[in-house]
Amino acid sequence: MNRTIKQLIVVQMKEYWREPEVLFWTLGFPIMVASVLSLLYSFKPAVNYKAAIIEYHARTDSAIAKRNIPFTDTREIVIPGKSSRKISLERMTMQNAEKAYQSGKIEIIIEIKDGSTVQYYFDPANERTENLYLWIDHTVHENNDGIVSKIAPLSQRGSRYIDYLIPGLIALGIMNATLWGIGWTLIEFRIKKFLRRMIVTPMKKLDFMLSISLTRLLLSIIEAGILIIFAHYVFGVSMQGNPLVFAFVFLSGHVAFSGMSILMASRANNTRVANGLINIITMPMFLLSGVFFNYHSFPDWMITLIQYLPLTVLADSLRNVFLFGGGMANVIFPVSYLLTFGAVFYLLGLKMYRWY
Amino acid sequence: MIEVCDVVKSYKDQIAVNKVNFVINHGDYVALLGPNGAGKTTIIEMIEGIIKPDSGEIKIDGLKWAGNEKYLKSILGVSLQETRFMDKLTVQETLKLFSALYNTSHDRVDDIIRQTGLGEKKNSYVDNLSGGQKQKLAIGISLLNDPKILLMDEPTTGLDPQARREIWDILKALKLQGRTMILTTHYMEEAEYLCDKIIMMNSGNILAEGNLRNLLNRHAEGGIIEITAETEPNALALYDLINSINGLCQISEKKVYMKSATPVPLLKKILSLAEKNDIPVNNLQCRSMTLDDLFILMAGRHLHE
Numbered sequence: 124m125n126r127t128i129k130q131l132i133v134v135q136m137k138e139y140w141r142e143p144e145v146l147f148w149t150l151g152f153p154i155m156v157a158s159v160l161s162l163l164y165s166f167k168p169a170v171n172y173k174a175a176i177i178e179y180h181a182r183t184d185s186a187i188a189k190r191n192i193p194f195t196d197t198r199e200i201v202i203p204g205k206s207s208r209k210i211s212l213e214r215m216t217m218q219n220a221e222k223a224y225q226s227g228k229i230e231i232i233i234e235i236k237d238g239s240t241v242q243y244y245f246d247p248a249n250e251r252t253e254n255l256y257l258w259i260d261h262t263v264h265e266n267n268d269g270i271v272s273k274i275a276p277l278s279q280r281g282s283r284y285i286d287y288l289i290p291g292l293i294a295l296g297i298m299n300a301t302l303w304g305i306g307w308t309l310i311e312f313r314i315k316k317f318l319r320r321m322i323v324t325p326m327k328k329l330d331f332m333l334s335i336s337l338t339r340l341l342l343s344i345i346e347a348g349i350l351i352i353f354a355h356y357v358f359g360v361s362m363q364g365n366p367l368v369f370a371f372v373f374l375s376g377h378v379a380f381s382g383m384s385i386l387m388a389s390r391a392n393n394t395r396v397a398n399g400l401i402n403i404i405t406m407p408m409f410l411l412s413g414v415f416f417n418y419h420s421f422p423d424w425m426i427t428l429i430q431y432l433p434l435t436v437l438a439d440s441l442r443n444v445f446l447f448g449g450g451m452a453n454v455i456f457p458v459s460y461l462l463t464f465g466a467v468f469y470l471l472g473l474k475m476y477r478w479y
Numbered sequence: 480m481i482e483v484c485d486v487v488k489s490y491k492d493q494i495a496v497n498k499v500n501f502v503i504n505h506g507d508y509v510a511l512l513g514p515n516g517a518g519k520t521t522i523i524e525m526i527e528g529i530i531k532p533d534s535g536e537i538k539i540d541g542l543k544w545a546g547n548e549k550y551l552k553s554i555l556g557v558s559l560q561e562t563r564f565m566d567k568l569t570v571q572e573t574l575k576l577f578s579a580l581y582n583t584s585h586d587r588v589d590d591i592i593r594q595t596g597l598g599e600k601k602n603s604y605v606d607n608l609s610g611g612q613k614q615k616l617a618i619g620i621s622l623l624n625d626p627k628i629l630l631m632d633e634p635t636t637g638l639d640p641q642a643r644r645e646i647w648d649i650l651k652a653l654k655l656q657g658r659t660m661i662l663t664t665h666y667m668e669e670a671e672y673l674c675d676k677i678i679m680m681n682s683g684n685i686l687a688e689g690n691l692r693n694l695l696n697r698h699a700e701g702g703i704i705e706i707t708a709e710t711e712p713n714a715l716a717l718y719d720l721i722n723s724i725n726g727l728c729q730i731s732e733k734k735v736y737m738k739s740a741t742p743v744p745l746l747k748k749i750l751s752l753a754e755k756n757d758i759p760v761n762n763l764q765c766r767s768m769t770l771d772d773l774f775i776l777m778a779g780r781h782l783h784e
Contacts (some may be wrong), residue, residue: 315563320620323527323559324580325552479529 142393172210172255172420175220177234200262210259220244224277225446226439227287227417231255232277242273249284251416285358290445291414293347294376294438298408300346301380302387302401304339309388310397319479332473336381343377364444368451372444375461376437382468383433389475408434436460480504481526481628481661486535488521495521497683498535503661503676505627508654510670511663512770513680514778519663520560521683523632526661527557539628553581556626556658558617560633566606570597570616573605574623581624588623595619595649611642618649629653629660635669647672667770677770681778695768701740703772706749707762708733716758721749729779733761736775738768 200210212233215223223229224244230252232244241263245252260272277283312318321331354360362369387404391397411418411425412434419426429435440457443449481503488496496518503509511519524530525537528544528551536543539551564573574588592601595615600608608616614634621629631650635643643666650660650673664670670677671691678688687694706721708714711733718730721737724745728737739745742765753760 316559316561317563317565319529320557320559320562320564321580323529323552323555323557324577324624325549325582326580 142395147399171422172208172231173229174210174212174231174233174255174259175215175223175229176212177215177217177220177232200259210255221277222447225286226442227413228419230417230420231259233259236273239269240271240273242275244275244277246277246284247274252284283358285354286360286446287417287442288415289350289354289358289360290441291412291438293350293373294412294434294441295409295414296346296350297343297373297376297437298380298405298434300343301336301339301377301384302405304342305335305381305384306388306401307394307397308335309385310391310394313388313392313477313479314394316479322478328473328476328478332385332469336377336385339381340374340377344373347373362445363448365448365450368449368454369441369444371451372437372440372454372458372461375458375465376433376441378465379433379437379461379468380465382465382470382472385472386468386475387472389472390477392477408432411435412438414438433461433464480538480540481659482536482538483522483526484536484538486522486525486532486537488518488525488530488532494683496525496532499680499683499685501678501685501688503659505659506657507676508660508662508674509676509678510674511661511678511680512665512667512670512774513663513686514665514774516682517665517680518683519680520632522680523630523661523663527555527630528552553624554627556621556624556629558614558621558629558631558634560636560663562617564605564613564616567604569602569604570608570612571601573616574619577620578623583623583625587625591619591622594622594652596645609642611638611645614638614642614646615649618646622653627658629658629662631660631662633663633665635664635666643669667774670770679770679774679777681774686777687773691770694770694773698738698768698773698776701738702742703764703766703768704737704739704742704746704749705762705764705766705772706735706760708735709759709761713758716756717749717753717760720752720756720758724748724752729775731775731779736772738772738776 199212201208213229217232217234220229220232224232230245234242234244236242241260243256243260245256247253256274263270263272309318312321322328351360351362383404387400388397391400411421411429412432413419413429414434418429418435421429430439436457440449440454440461443453483499483501486496486499487494499518499522511517511522513519521530525532526539528548531544540554542551544551568576571588571592574591575585578585578588592598595618597612597615597619600612605613605616618631618634621631629650634650635646638646647669650662653660654673660673662669662673674691676688676690677694679686679694687698689697706717708717714730714733714735718728718735721728721735728735730736737745746763746765750760750763
């Protein structure tokens with residue numbers, strides 16, 4: 124290695140090492156996340172899948188008992204070879220099961236047609252659910268050779284994975300657009316001393332914050348609009364609820380994450396620190412909030428916590444309107460929660476805000 | 480009028496400004512002259528209302544910042560040290576943005592472009608401007624609200640001589656319009672060229688203030704002797720030697736400075752002592768005093784350090 128390269132590496136390492144905040148976010152933070160997650164997952168089974176089993180008649184019951192199908196007397200199946208993964212079974216009517224499937228509360232519907240046929244309902248496009256089907260079906264066949272398995276693909280609109288995914292992606296878009304668009308921009312303005320220049324003008328600080336937030340709202344609307352149009356024309360995804368209610372939920376999500384962005388950006392004066400902060404906020408929600416897969420397979424105590432994460436509240440509410448046609452009465456509580464959350468963080472952020 | 484009374488500002492255990500007092504009258508062009516760390520920017524930022532003094536009082540037009548923010552911001556034109564604007568906005572767009580913040584008419588933007596000589600660059604991105612052009616833009620922005628008082632924090636630092644001269648011309652022209660200006664700088668030529676009054680600062684304290692002629696007359700009767708030694712240890716030996724016969728000398732790197740009302744006999748004496756003690760001397764100068772000399776004699780360091 125020549126002297127120039129060696130020296131360049133040395134100075135960059137020194138610069139890195141001499142920034143304690145950067146050191147924390149790049150070295151300490153991943154270790155912290157790894158420790159917390161390993162701690163979390165050491166307490167309880169990592170994954171607890173949920174499936175609906177359709178209620179059946181007594182006549183079928185006795186046939187099932189004869190066949191020794193495991194669904195009759197158990198509420199839980201352990202996945203073969205994966206003792207840490209279990210499938211919880213819940214009896215419900217077909218109508219309720221379909222609704223639970225659409226909202227992501229269960230991942231597969233199992234119906235025992237008669238003593239010898241088990242029918243599975245799920246979207247085969249979802250690989251995770253397909254694996255789940257294979258695991259369940261393996262358990263069924265382990266005990267009974269004569270059982271016939273059938274798959275009834277849930278591919279009608281509203282039941283497919285893409286239907287579940289689109290509202291989640293819109294929620295994720297709002298979170299990313301605000302945290303990166305507002306938080307990062309504010310920190311960059313501070314570093315460039317642009318904020319300092321702005322506050323020596325008669326401009327009101329609140330006007331400045333509102334302008335940043337509104338700009339991002341406009342961009343988020345465009346982003347979401349493009350996604351909705353694309354999903355509609357390419358995948359046939361369409362909104363079941365009132366667009367105004369959807370817009371109201373969308374706006375409340377924007378307020379919640381704007382407040383969070385301003386609080387996050389209130390003190391940071393280094394883009395590497397900003398990067399770490401944004402990741403610490405977005406990563407847990409990205410993983411847990413059910414944007415891509417439902418969060419009901421986590422242990423119950425975790426679900427209770429996850430349900431209070433703003434991204435979960437937003438994604439669930441958007442899904443409620445988008446997939447089930449939920450009205451204002453169905454979303455008023457989550458919307459109030461998001462608006463309160465945003466307002467508190469907004470005010471706290473403004474109070475703590477360092478303009479230079 | 481700007482009144483700064485007993486102002487103190489500290490950062491952690493470091494005193495940035497220590498019981499500073501001065502008054503600036505309407506129409507005065509005043510330079511806060513001093514090296515880096517003298518406390519110039521801290522004072523100007525307290526006058527701008529960006530930071531608050533720990534103690535003491537600042538009044539502008541007889542008003543304190545508390546309760547008068549809107550009015551005071553409307554009469555101040557501020558050019559901060561090292562501001563970066565939005566890279567992908569043009570000169571005109573940047574001026575329009577600040578014009579909206581000051582609530583001035585769009586015509587004012589055209590006036591400013593003309594006044595600062597940025598006509599050819601009005602559609603260029605800020606990113607593509609030279610250092611001098613960016614500084615002209617910063618000054619242009621500070622003029623948008625037609626301010627009574629201009630606060631210029633090192634407006635020419637880092638610029639080449641030609642760009643610096645262009646900025647000086649713009650600032651000089653503004654003086655004819657009857658504005659008041661406080662300028663921080665570590666260039667003595669800038670202070671001499673632009674300002675009526677100079678406040679020399681070092682380590683948070685005012686060393687001297689007055690107009691250029693008064694300052695030099697008051698502190699520099701006679702002339703300055705500047706001796707350059709071959710090495711720094713030689714300069715130190717020379718300094719000790721001269722200090723024993725003339726207590727008014729200072730050392731800076733290889734140079735020893737002293738002021739004297741009778742430079743020629745003193746020079747002869749120093750040379751003879753240097754020869755006797757075998758201290759080689761590289762260069763000798765006997766000249767009129769400058770602000771930099773005065774600063775060295777008072778603070779023991781150059782203005783540009």
